Amino acid sequence: MVFLGGQVLPGNVGRAILGPFADQRAVDALNHSLGVDRPLLTQYGSWIWNFIQGDMGTSYIFRSPVAPFVIDALGNSMKLAAVAFVLVVPIGILGGVIAALNLNRPLDRIISLGGLSVTVLPEFVTGIILILIFGVWLRWLPISAAWPRDAGFFTQLYYLILPSLPLFLVLFGYIARMARSGMIEALDSDYTRTAVLKGLPWRTVIWRHVLRNALLPTITVIATQTGYLIGGLVVIETLFRYQGIGSLIFTAARGKDFPVLEAGILTIGIVYAVATLAADFLYSVLNPRIRLGTDQ
Amino acid sequence: MSATDAQTSMPDNTGRRGPWAEVFFSLLRSGTFLTGLGIVLFWVACALFGEHFAPYDPLADDIINALAPPSAEHWFGTDQIGRDVFSRVIVGSRDILTVAPLATLLATIAGTALGLFTGYFRGIVDDIVSRILEAFMAIPVVIVALLAIVALGTSKATVIVVIGLSFAPIIARTVRSAVLAERELDYVAAAQLRHESALHTMFVEILPNVIPPILVETTVRLGYAIFAVATLSFMGFGIQPPSPDWGLSISSNYGMIGGGFWWTVLFDALAIASLVIGVNLAADGVQGALND
Numbered sequence A: 001m002v003f004l005g006g007q008v009l010p011g012n013v014g015r016a017i018l019g020p021f022a023d024q025r026a027v028d029a030l031n032h033s034l035g036v037d038r039p040l041l042t043q044y045g046s047w048i049w050n051f052i053q054g055d056m057g058t059s060y061i062f063r064s065p066v067a068p069f070v071i072d073a074l075g076n077s078m079k080l081a082a083v084a085f086v087l088v089v090p091i092g093i094l095g096g097v098i099a100a101l102n103l104n105r106p107l108d109r110i111i112s113l114g115g116l117s118v119t120v121l122p123e124f125v126t127g128i129i130l131i132l133i134f135g136v137w138l139r140w141l142p143i144s145a146a147w148p149r150d151a152g153f154f155t156q157l158y159y160l161i162l163p164s165l166p167l168f169l170v171l172f173g174y175i176a177r178m179a180r181s182g183m184i185e186a187l188d189s190d191y192t193r194t195a196v197l198k199g200l201p202w203r204t205v206i207w208r209h210v211l212r213n214a215l216l217p218t219i220t221v222i223a224t225q226t227g228y229l230i231g232g233l234v235v236i237e238t239l240f241r242y243q244g245i246g247s248l249i250f251t252a253a254r255g256k257d258f259p260v261l262e263a264g265i266l267t268i269g270i271v272y273a274v275a276t277l278a279a280d281f282l283y284s285v286l287n288p289r290i291r292l293g294t295d296q
Numbered sequence B: 001m002s003a004t005d006a007q008t009s010m011p012d013n014t015g016r017r018g019p020w021a022e023v024f025f026s027l028l029r030s031g032t033f034l035t036g037l038g039i040v041l042f043w044v045a046c047a048l049f050g051e052h053f054a055p056y057d058p059l060a061d062d063i064i065n066a067l068a069p070p071s072a073e074h075w076f077g078t079d080q081i082g083r084d085v086f087s088r089v090i091v092g093s094r095d096i097l098t099v100a101p102l103a104t105l106l107a108t109i110a111g112t113a114l115g116l117f118t119g120y121f122r123g124i125v126d127d128i129v130s131r132i133l134e135a136f137m138a139i140p141v142v143i144v145a146l147l148a149i150v151a152l153g154t155s156k157a158t159v160i161v162v163i164g165l166s167f168a169p170i171i172a173r174t175v176r177s178a179v180l181a182e183r184e185l186d187y188v189a190a191a192q193l194r195h196e197s198a199l200h201t202m203f204v205e206i207l208p209n210v211i212p213p214i215l216v217e218t219t220v221r222l223g224y225a226i227f228a229v230a231t232l233s234f235m236g237f238g239i240q241p242p243s244p245d246w247g248l249s250i251s252s253n254y255g256m257i258g259g260g261f262w263w264t265v266l267f268d269a270l271a272i273a274s275l276v277i278g279v280n281l282a283a284d285g286v287q288g289a290l291n292d
Helices: A002-032 A040-052 A067-101 A106-120 A123-137 A153-187 A190-197 A202-239 A245-255 A258-286 B002-009 B019-029 B031-053 B085-091 B093-121 B123-138 B141-152 B156-182 B186-193 B198-234 B246-259 B263-291
Strands: none
Touching: A067 A106, A067 A153, A067 A202, A067 A245, A067 A258, A106 A153, A106 B263, A123 A153, A123 A202, A123 B198, A123 B246, A123 B263, A153 A202, A190 A202, A202 A245, A202 A258, A202 B141, A245 A258, A245 B141, A258 B141, B019 B263, B031 B085, B031 B093, B031 B263, B085 B093, B085 B263, B093 B123, B093 B156, B093 B198, B093 B246, B093 B263, B123 B156, B141 B156, B141 B198, B156 B198, B186 B198, B198 B246, B198 B263, B246 B263
16 A cells, blocks of 8 residues: 555656646747747656656756756756755654653653754754854855865865755754654553563664664654755755756746756656655565565 | 654554543643744734734834844844834745645645545555655755746736645655555455445545545655745745845845844744744644554
């Protein structure tokens, strides 16, 4: 059922995303008298066909093909998102687990309340405060994400720490909260009691019995946050002047550069669909109760 | 959750206090709620009467004193054309506190109606509407807003409609699950047997009993609406200059942050942070009081 949901949803997402900008295509087609005489559906069809073949159209502003822009930007955004994810997933889960193991003690309060407070703040607000602290006052980190040309891996990483922190903070709260409630539920369950009663060491109980069950819902949450992350990237990339897919879409929207806007948004839709599918797949690998296919 | 909520909200003639009075008193005992409410009321007061106690006109420029650091005259310093940051922060609460609540209200009305219809009729109507809503929920608000603003132009009304309609499906989902539980209860069957119309059953019989989850969802959404409005005005959509709006001020001043002019953005950022946290604390309190 989860798998079915994952398959139906991306299909709809694609259509929903295409809906609004099919209209703008009509509008811009009139403005630029590009294929005005063709019916909307034909334009839309040929656009999709070209997109599949790797031709994303020509930018109105740069007067050059869109595809290289989108691919470069997507690569940059993925670097940024990867840094944020690599930091937040283990730390968020660890935070939630520690909170659950110290349920209702001060440590749990601090993690829960702190996580909740930073999660509800807009990214640009935490971003500004972090820039002030680490970039302006302490001067530890660069305040812009634009690294020098030919920068190596570690230099790029150094430039990406500050921009990834606001994303980290927002996601940390969600992931820690899910991990915490999953842990509490698992600790409370009959199988944990059985494991403790049959004399297994506490460490084994936690690792083998509690964690495996507790982390399942957390993985689902992490996957649903991909959608959020894309929205967050638009803001963060603008704030840090980073050449990613978010700032590409933002600039295109401001300059009414429709081919770039459409290509960017369709790319995001595809990334989202792939992420959702990957999450379903991962979920089924980790949960022996749900298996894909028929080999029962 | 919805079944027990429904019981608490039904008229209770046997108790000494009505169910809403219970909720009210448990809210007054909740430190979380009172702290949140205090913060929110402070900013509401600033929005309503800000000009009367702000030391300077938030729009008056004074180029000679531009970018002055905080001092006794200008507590929070001045911005790049010499406007007093302290006065701007106080009056800056006005736009966000108009746009965000209106957007939440729109989301609540649309979401409640959708939730009642899908939950009450179920079947194919429910399936189709729910799939569409799910698809809609998958797109980030910022992206929807970008598209809508390109298509419709930027204005406060566009922002209200975009945020309202983006949040409506989420409220609809909550209302729908509450209605699904309610419609199995005897009083709904009784109304149907009396040949009440579907509209009457939905809005007069069921609606009063699903108010608690709607209330919780609305307060939570208000927090997210403030988040979204602040973000959009930072991106330059919706609220327009010369409004002293916080997000807008940050976006016009953060370019100089490298020069060390921290006071032009820090106080606006802290103002947004306090308002968002205040609303979320209050929402947490409401949730706690209604779920007891």
